[in-house]
Amino acid sequence: MTQLPIYTEEHDLFRSTIRDFVSTELTPFVNEWDEDGEFPIEVYKKAGELGLFGIGFAEEYGGLGTHDPLLFCILSEELSRSSGGVSAGLFSNYIGGPPVQNAATDEVKAEILPGMLAGDIICALGITEPSGGSDVANLQTTARLDGDHYVVNGSKTFITSGMRADYISTAVRTGGPGAAGVSMLVIPSNLPGFSRTALKKMGWWASDTATLYFDDCRVPAKYLLGTENSGFKIIMENFNYERLFMIAGMVGASRVCFEEALAWAQDRETFGARLADHQVIRHKLVEMDRMINASHAWMEKLAWQVSQGDHVVAQLAECKVQSSLTLEFCAREAAQILGGASYLRGNPVERIYREVRVNAIGGGSEEIMRDLAARQLGI
């Protein structure tokens, strides 16, 4: 099949390498890890050795030196063939790390980035609070400068990799109300005054998720990212790549649903014919394929536009909605086609079904994405 000209030989090699890695090192174990509630910490190391965390990070810290959004999509699409939980757990480095790379001092970058890129250090992003995640500008956690330390008080919740993270890029209030009073601090998790508890979830079991507590936690001021009260911009810059990654992951997981349902429908017989010969089932499969192809094509276009420096915030938000609706539809229809088998633990469709909601809510919910697009489009 002819490829789009946006793909290069390197892209093909990246894809085949990640696919090999995923199918040998991750996929065979995902059910076990899901039941265990976490994947082994050594997986970070293996991923680091491969260079899997390096996209968008400077070569001097061990990164790839390229910010190619298509690579990012390929990585996420292929990782999603293991499980959403493993992918999300590994990906916490890609949401916790960029604020450090973009806004930390050289000293702090040197402390965190080489270890993170090698898979020895885990980073997380702490934005959402118990009082709300959509309304970021209204966050409540405070940081007060006291000598050469910030004293942090408050809590964060739903933090991916929160239980295992060594550093958390954390949004705090240093100024007055609203977006203009928000700063980012990267907080080491070994400081006194910091504690955390694990959360049990509907899906993404293999990825640990935590509530974090800061009680007069004294954070050295060198860990401030950028300047005081400039945190909101840092947060917003992060979202574009996070959304692209989520879109690619949703497209990949939708494709897994389609493949599982197709294989099943071509094999299983009811009423004297293959499931795939019943028109109702054939149409379900075509509908899935149709929606996946549309989402995938839009994802590729957006990745290309981002690589060209286009400002596509509204379209990324819309495409994230498109992709979670696609995933929701595909998980449902695949489950219907598999019948009872889709209800059994250990079946990829069962797992993906449980992963739908977090994709439709996390990283900006469908409602918030539509609202953002409306504002960006000047509606």
Place this chain on the structure above:
Amino acid sequence: MNIVVCVKQIPDPANPYSLDPETHYLNRPHEQVLDDTDRYGVEVGLQLAAVDEGTVTLVSMGPAGNMQGVRQALAMGADKAIHIDDAGLKGSGALTTARILAAAIQQTGFDLVVAGTESTDGYTGVVPQQLAELLGVPALTFAKKVDVDGSTITINQQTATGYNVVTSELPAVVSVTAGVVEPRYPTFKGIMAAKSKPVETYSASDLGITDTSSGQSTVSVTDATEREAGEKIEDDGEGHLRIVEKLQELKVV
């Protein structure tokens, strides 16, 4: 140490192969992959080269296509590649292939040549031995372990019942089995770097070979017989006894 690793680009085994109905040659798509068995040879080469900062040169013959297979081996860490692409070589038999590879290897120089035992598309399994003969060096074959100490190479040669320990002086040719080492994944950095590694391309005549006739032709091709369905044992509570009987018949217990 100057190590040459023979690698082959083959059609992706994940897709069904097709043969040209007239010539019976394998249809080779533009996109080919590195033969899986060659990943072991590349890994052996890289590990041996790492000991004394040696170099690993890949030698490959066949239509270039998009060169993805060779780039895969470069991305694993090989230093450079020599590629022989010549329309006249289409359908070459093992001996012609060995003559071409030997000429290229002779030209670049070598202390050790590493090859897989056989390719996954042709399966002749004789190229490494022919190569050694043409290069005038010993062939150490079917290695499941390779050690080099100074100018001596020692291998554990896989046999039906165990292994032979075989040694020789370098230069030599060694063919390695799958399982000799655990091949590394190309790293992301390796993939980026592969783009700028040198690849020299030659035709047969560039290497001084004018007679490229294969000396063999495929007369006919027959489909492999389909495997017969196995025997189903219905378990009426005594099924395990039938299984034991069956295993005894096959003399495995």
